[in-house]
Amino acid sequence: QVQLQESGPGLVKPSGTLSLTCAVSGGPIISSNWWSWVRQTPLKGLEWIGEIYHAGTTTYNPSLKSRVTISVDNSKNEFSLRLDSVTAADTAVYYCARWGPYFDHWGQGILVTVSS
Amino acid sequence: EIVLTQSPATLSLSPGERATLSCRASQNIGSYLAWYQQRPGQAPRLLILDASDRATGISPRFSGSGSGTDFTLTISRLEPDDFAVYYCQQRSDWPPYTFGQGTKLELK
Numbered sequence: 392q393v394q395l396q397e398s399g400p401g402l403v404k405p406s407g408t409l410s411l412t413c414a415v416s417g418g419p420i421i422s423s424n425w426w427s428w429v430r431q432t433p434l435k436g437l438e439w440i441g442e443i444y445h446a447g448t449t450t451y452n453p454s455l456k457s458r459v460t461i462s463v464d465n466s467k468n469e470f471s472l473r474l475d476s477v478t479a480a481d482t483a484v485y486y487c488a489r490w491g492p493y494f495d496h497w498g499q500g501i502l503v504t505v506s507s
Numbered sequence: 508e509i510v511l512t513q514s515p516a517t518l519s520l521s522p523g524e525r526a527t528l529s530c531r532a533s534q535n536i537g538s539y540l541a542w543y544q545q546r547p548g549q550a551p552r553l554l555i556l557d558a559s560d561r562a563t564g565i566s567p568r569f570s571g572s573g574s575g576t577d578f579t580l581t582i583s584r585l586e587p588d589d590f591a592v593y594y595c596q597q598r599s600d601w602p603p604y605t606f607g608q609g610t611k612l613e614l615k
Contacts, residue, residue, distance in 0.1 A: 427604075436594075436606060436607075436608050436609060437551070437594060437596075437606040437609075438606070439602075439603050439604040439605070439606070441602075450601070450602050451602060452602055452603040453508075453602060453603065454603070486550055486551075488550075492556070492598060493541040493553055493556045493562075493596070493598065494541075494543070494551065494553060494596070495553050495556075495562065497550035497551060497552075498550065499549075499550055500550050
């Protein structure tokens with residue numbers, strides 16, 4: 392059974408960079424699946440951030456594209472999210488998820504707060 | 508961007524009753540719609556894919572229907588664990604994948 396686990400700082404300063412990693416276990420990241428980041432806020436609900444394939448191909452939400460970078464490390468079986476120039480509006484629970492199609496496996500989520 | 512509108516926002520029912528949740532897409536998405544359940548403090552869980560196919564391990568009490576712009580999730584004989592928030596999500600036109608705003612199924 393594939394499992395995903397997010398990790399990273401829970402607090403980021405405004406104008407700083409949010410960096411999270413998703414560790415995948417129970418199956419290889421090198422597969423036919425894509426790997427996504429999704430965030431959730433009380434105001435905007437669930438918002439898809441972007442996805443990556445093990446070969447490094449990425450697709451991003453146009454609304455965040457200018458600030459987002461998703462990368463993959465096949466040797467560690469993990470992928471990462473980088474979000475630049477964060478503001479309070481980026482405060483959210485961030486999930487990593489497998490696209491199989493649809494989001495069939497999710498991490499437990501990590502709350503990231505943007506505050507000074 | 509495809510907008511998904513869910514109704515009602517809140518549905519109050521009792522155990523044993525039948526729940527009917529709706530999701531309307533802003534344009535034709537064929538059958539490319541999924542439903543998720545999210546319990547408090549947990550990640551969403553995939554219930555239904557491609558409008559009507561149950562995901563692995565999902566109870567037959569959950570069923571999905573619809574195509575084009577109008578979709579329905581039906582939960583028969585509600586059980587205590589079913590009271591949660593339900594989201595629809597489309598994969599017809601991306602980026603981005605989009606979600607509805609959710610329907611909260613609460614205990615009456």
